Amino acid sequence: MNERVERHVEGFLAALGYPLTSTPRMLLAAGIAVCTYILLVLSTFPSYSAQMLAAGVGYLDDAVLALTANTYATIGTVGLALVVAYAVATGVALTTALGRVRHGSASGASGASSVLPGLLASGCASCGAGVLGLLGFAGALATLPFHGNLLRLGGLLLLGVYLARVGDPRRCSVSPTGGSA
Amino acid sequence: MDVPDTLTTRRALLGSVGTVLAGGGVVYAAPHLESESSEATVPRTPASSSGGGAGGANATNDSNGNGTGASLDTGFHYSTETAGFDIDLASHPVMGAMDAPVDIYYWTDYQCPFCKRFEHGAFPKLVENQIREGTVRLVFIQFPYLSEGSMTAAVMDRCVWREVRESTPGRYRRWHGAVFDAQGEKGSGWASKENLLELTRGVEGIDAAAVEAKMDEHRSDIEASIKADRTYAAQELGVGGTPAFVLYNRGNGKAGKVTGAQPYERFDEAITRVKNA
DSSP: OHHHHHHHHHHHHHHHHGGGGSHHHHHHHHHHHHHHHHHHHHTTSHHHHHHHHHHOGGGHHHHHHHHHHHHHHHHHHHHHHHHHHHHHHHHHHHHHHHHHHHHHHHTTOOHHHHHHHHHHHHHHHHIIIIIHHHTTOHHHHHHSGGGGHHHHHHHHHHHHHHHHHHOOTTOOOBOTTSOBO | OOOOOOOOHHHHHHHHHHHHHHHHHHHHHHHHHHHHHHHOOOOOOTTSTTTTOTTTTTOOOOTTOOOOSOTTOOOEEOOOOBOGGGOBGGGSOEESOTTOSEEEEEEEOTTOHHHHHHHHTHHHHHIIIIITTTSEEEEEEEOOOSSHHHHHHHHHHHHHHHHHTTTOTTHHHHHHHHHHHTOOSTTSSTTSHHHHHHHHHTSTTOOHHHHHHHHHHHHHHHHHHHHHHHHHHHHHHOOOSSSEEEEEETTTOOEEEEESSOOHHHHHHHHHHHHTO
């Protein structure tokens, strides 16, 4: 049991460190994280964001700043920190997933099957982080306990589990029972 | 497997520091953005909540719903007419000239931070450039949906309006502005009946005891009316959050919608578009 936990912690740390192994990976992860944060913040008030962006891309910074302030005022420091953490975790997860495609294809693994879990984990977790707003359920999030922060935390944990299982995509580990992980 | 790139201490440090700086920066800056948005406003007009109130010099009491012909009038009016989209004005404060060509219906919740951003951002410019000039008539409509305190504040809003609408309607804005100035965290209890009454006692020209009496007597009726308004706005006009605005050309019935606390320029463009439609 302890060994299993240890392996997952190691995998999680290895996955977290993967974007830092080269400058392009680091930039890719940072870019995805920034895009995710912008998407999540804009999705907290989709109709406002749509009108602002339709008026001109120049309003993007206005919209992001206004909705960041609004998100803070609505869900507090913890909520905003969870959204930031989610954006960073998505950057790491998608960079890792792309790494799996690259390294997986070299070892014969299917590209889709290696990237799908990462996309699913990011997509499911995003429900708590803000995409519910895009689907018109922003009000529902506001009525949840702790203003939906529990759901956000749940999404973040889901991403964490994905990262722990993936580890460093450049390495194949062999479990004691003989299966590869 | 060959591992060409390695996690160097320098990269790890750079990544960690970058992440902490970026994430921490967002979380740290957010409350400052909020306070900036509250403070960085144009100077309030004499009709502002903290000033003498719109009713101070300009408020009129036109209970027939007819304009007093004062195109520079930014005062409040009590009207029994029905506006665009079958909005019954009797329950809602109306600000601006009664013969203004464009109506703006403004749905708000006193617990909504984005509404506060509008109140301190675009609203004073809207008053100065569009309402004072007689182009726009603004109708305040409560849309309480965030928590129980929202409904309490909305009910008290109606009671304050009932108290002042016939003799001193302009005093409504003092109260309205004072509540937004006192806005606290959603659900923290700042919008409890007791707190709001205490705040009302501090607003010059509003009889808090009379407001409390009205609230005790009419709360359930007012709540039912507010809920009906809210359902109508949500189902018929697509209002899903606050602040929300419908701009209505009173001459030809053309309308447009502005959602959220957008910059004044966006309101200006939308008003021009609806007016010329």
